[in-house]
Amino acid sequence: MENLIALLIAAPLLGAGLLLCGGRRLDRVGHLLGTVLAAASFVIGVVLFADMLGKGGEERALHQHLFSWVPVEGFQADIAFQLDQLSMTFVLLITGVGTLIHIYSIGYMEHDERRRRFFGYLNLFLAAMLLLVLADNYLLLYFGWEGVGLASYLLIGFWQHKPSAATAAKKAFLVNRVGDMGLSIAIMLMFTTFGTFAFGPVLESTGEASDGTITGIGLMLLLAACGKSAQVPLQSWLGDAMEGPTPVSALIHAATMVTAGVYLITRSGAIFNASPDAQLVVVVVGAVTLLFGAIVGCAKDDIKKALAGSTMSQIGYMILAAGLGPIGYVFAIMHLVTHGFFKAGLFLGAGSVMHGMNDEVDMRKYGGLRKYMPVTFVTFGLGYLAIIGFPGLSGFWSKDKIIEAAFAKGGTEGWILGAVTLLGAALTAYYMTRVMLMTFFGEKRWQPDAEGNEPHPHESPKSMTIPMIVLAFGSVFAGGLFSLNESFVKWLEPVTAFEHGHPPISAGAVTASTVVVLLIGVGAAYLQYGRKPVPVIAPRGSLLTRAARRDLLQDDFNHVVLVRGGEHLTRSLVYVDHTLVDGVVNGTAASFGGLSGRLRKLQNGYARSYAVSMFGGTAVLIAATLLMRAV
Amino acid sequence: MSFPLLTATAAVPAIGAIVTAAVPAARRTGAKWIALAFSLATLVLAAIALVRFEPGGDRYQLTESHAWISDFGVRYELGVDGIGVALMALTALLIPFIILAGWHDADPLETKSSRWRPTQGFFALILMVEAMVILSFEATDVFLFYILFEAMLIPVYFLIGGFGDRAHAGGDEAGATQRSYAAVKFLLYNLAGGLIMLAAVIGLFVQAGTFSLAEIAEARANGTLDMSTGMERWLFLGFFFAFAVKAPLWPVHTWLPNAMGEATAPVAVLITAVVDKVGTFAMLRFCLQLFPEASKWATPVVLVLALISIVYGALLAVGQRDIKRLIAYASISHFGFIIMGIFAMTSQGQSGATLYMINHGISTAALLLVAGFLISRRGSRLISDYGGVQKVAPVLAGTFLIGGLATLSLPGLAPFVSEFLVLVGTFSVYPVIGIIATVGIVLAALYVLVLYQRTMTGPVNESVRSMPDLKLRELAVVTPLIALLLFLGVYPKPLTDIVNPAVEHTMSDVQKTDPKPEVEAAP
Amino acid sequence: MNTLAASLTSTGEAVQFWILGTVAVIGALCTILMRRAVHSALCLAGTMIILAVFYLANGAYFLGIVQIVVYTGAIMMLFLFVVMLVGVTAADSLTETIKGQRWWAAACGLGFGVLLIAGIGNASLTTFTGLGVANAGGNVEGLAALVFTKYVFAFEITGALLITASVGAMVLTHRERTERALTQRELSEQRIRSKHVPPLPAPGVYARHNAVDIAGLLPDGTASELTVSKTLKDRGQIRDVSGEAMADLKALEQRSSERLGRVDRRDREDGVTK
């Protein structure tokens, strides 16, 4: 069975190789080939899953050792895979949602002449993401980690002719690299501390290392997670990443890649468990991002950017849960999976809307679309209900558990975290209702564009709606299925460990308050956007709104401090290199030249002058000889 | 007596150089084919040497030794360890690609006279450089090495000064001025280094009474050759300075951007991927092996200089407006990594540094040669003259991106393995330096992606609208290099197997052991 | 007198040394300080003769004679010939043109002299052997024995050197005619074409100055370069007497007017008005 693991990765990798190197010949079948290989990977995943279910909880993990990657004295990095329940969860999510999005893209990218390459990139992403979750050591994980970064870069910048897309892609890669720096330092720390960076040995011996080291490793892993999962302070790339085609936003920047940070923290649970300080920082980062993303989401008029803010906020939930330790890991992953369904669904819905609206993304120019695209409306609506945590739907089950776990943290921290998560829930309800109302309800607000093309909203083709329907099913039922008999907890417990949290207030009270804040959020949004018509031109808004529209000024800060500062630094360094470093050398040369110029004057060409120097030289020689004899 | 394989690897390109140079003016294309054939023959010989080399065997293999200048104990002594044989193979591997890539670089613009034979000269000089570089990787006699180290400056000087980049912003006149400036700067820097090295070589001879590396190393090891600490340090500095100039290390790096900017892309590859490697290789072979104590004494300073090179080179690369100068500064940053790995004196660092030399050779060759193809199409080196190339020449853009990704050490491509090894090796002994060096990977991403964004993406620049995509000859150059990058990125084992024993030898030379991990992890 | 080792020479020789030595030094100094090359040559010849005397006093009879005959006689005459050939030039001026040359030369010379003398003084040369034994069979015979045995090789080479030198001197001074000599006809044609058909004017003015180095004066009193030989002109050895002639004329007029008692009225009036 374990030999199948490599096939999981090999299938999409083969697809990527064929599609990217195959040339024009494959243009006509490329998309089908890519989809089939993604589906093949999913099938293999299901087979492995079925096999895994047949075994006991502790024996389910599979290992496959392919070959030694970097065999150097004292440094063993292997290409080896580990498939346990946690990885399995991700494999199914990645290949499942991935396949759906491949199918969706067939329709979405139909008119793009570079569709073959798009599928190549998607397959490359799948391969890299699977490598990330299947790796059995941190270095191989890093391989996958950067691989998904590359795929993300290529896909964000897929429409490279748009300067904004190219810039966004670059920004995403760079910000991620900052996070990667954290991951590589963490790996180096592990190597010097434990002499290895394979999951097993490292995680088993965390207790023996010093607290400082473990905290250091934890914080560096967190930095990595922040980069990949768009957490404060490295969140700025995610909004811009929406420049990519919408299926990409759904797959990479909502369902799978951005959750890699959560995977990393959960996978490294032992390290965080051993360092309460690191855990605290994780929780704080999660909480801050949760609110940050939600606030940004409330202010954006671009439907994809609003959803991106929401993604950030939801991942904040997951990171927060992961930071709570064994009481939260399972729920972090559970929320991750349900979020994968409903957020992918929402993005695909948004893509469907854009598809019908000539790629218009401004929600102020939508309105009343429910009549024109009923399937999109229904699936998007189900996703909406799931994300705001409407009781009974997926989001409710997972989010409610996280809120409970936050309260269960205990002490003042518990209360604060609980309050933050509740506030987040309210905000989620608010901004998602706003999106829903602005898009599908009210009057139509679209107008012909400058060239006089009026959009004709229409329902998307089958290849696009079917994945949306499937994902809508997931959004509705997945959470309930997982919570049934605590099946998800039991499934993951052998890997992540699990403790029941004991919130200071009863679980029922938590649930009740969740529902209450949910209603408040929905109500507020309805009052603002449902009762009165939405202005096509955005009102100026309060200071907070304006700041939130600009991503709470993070980009401005980055621009002023990093970009401008960096420009000045490089420019001055170029100057320094030219004048100072080169100048010293050229100066030396010039001073020799000057000296020679002076000395040249001695060479006046008069034989008598030379004779004087000869004569003087002879005198000096004689003097030296006499002196030597005297001494 | 067995067949002198190592001599043959150097003799074949040397003979090739002479034959190529002797081709009559009218048979220009024939000269190219002859040069290519000789370089391929060299490659075959190098491959044989690589196969015959036994990783677990003696330290120096395939040795040859003949008396040369007996009065001074100078011998013609050759031998390769794992590092030498790997670098020799790299050189032999890259030259055919360089020749292919520079196929039209030296075509005369107009027929000046029947005796005007630039093409023959160009390829003959390249082969001459190859011969000298290969022999310098094989020389185990300090004097022989010194001669080659200096002599290879001459053909490179002519390659820079005589066959510069035709794509010059200021026109032919300014181009010629800049070229000769760059060539002279290259020569003066390296001659200055070489001169100081000469003093140290003589000093070493006075101390040891022989030039043979093996004899000196043995005498050092068993204590019969006892140098005073001060003397050892001075000699070390003499050698190190020359190698640092060649490598190049901050602050003696400024010749490289000029040289690489003004030379044609294949020659720039020759300089940075092949000739400069002699400097870093010599640090491993001579500095560490002959002066272990002094090397350890100098380590902190060298590491800081290497660190400065890494960050400084990367920052300057970001600020460049000229594609080739950008790559040159990137190379300075990479050489910083190599030197850091060498002087970290851990197994990982040194293995990493050796792999880095090879991987950097391949990756820079890939990036720079594609950049050369790009530049030759548009006739400009300025980044701002490009834009949207991806749309008109997707294969060119794709290969350029892969070269760029290799330069920024993306996992899966060969340079990642070496860069990470260097970082780990350094971090395990000097954590702070290791962490600061990690900043280099962010900056690398910055300059590569900025370069790619400005040249390849965005709206199509008018001047590149009719740019053709890569031709067959160019694909033949790029594809094998990329394949090799991918292969060595995932499966570097063949290379590490050869390199590891040599690294162990070096580690025992400097009497260093890797630091023990804090916790003995469960297996 | 002990022939083997003595510390003192005869008193006569001492007297001779001090008198002639002083003269020799003065001669040497005059050689370098005299403005005219001819004078220098004569002073040098004097010094050399004194040196010849010293050679004789030191038992080098052959050399003494050779010094007088070959050196003072032949070589110095050669010098005088050349001096005549070259003539007196601007180079004869003793004013120094190179900045600091004279000071440096003086400093170096002084230092060098002091060092040499100190060096000799340093050497302990209190006794000397004398040439009694060596010259026993005659000085010339002794020298001949050495020259033809021990130094025969050097002697042969010196002979070769002399031959080479004489050939060299000839080569250096001999001028090959590089163009055909002009025929009588061509010369006359050239002359007719030039502006000077008649013979060139003669040098000399008013018969008082009929030397060849004095340019003839044109009617306006200026010197005509055509009247003097080209060689003198190149050497800058033309004596310009035009000013002299004018001054003479003026003086003559002055005198005659005084004698005639004529006072220039206008001059006086000018003086009054001033």
Place this chain on the structure above:
Amino acid sequence: MNPVNYLYLAALLFTIGAAGVLIRRNAIVVFMCVELMLNACNLAFVAFSRMHGNLDGQIIAFFTMVVAAAEVVVGLAIIVSLFRSRHSASVDDASLMKL
């Protein structure tokens, strides 16, 4: 009197000659000064010969004279040809060595 005085005289004459070479511009006079220096050396050789009691010093002086004669011949020839081409016998006029 000790014959060493001849040496002092030779040194003095040599120095005077050298100073003359340095000071005078007329090539002929310079040459004369060179001759003076040679003669000073000869005097020293002759004095040495007497001091050591053998004739080798005189032989050297003899050769010096011959060589000096050869030198004078060539040197004066050079001066003459120089004068022909430059119309000057000043050593300072032959300053083409200056860049």
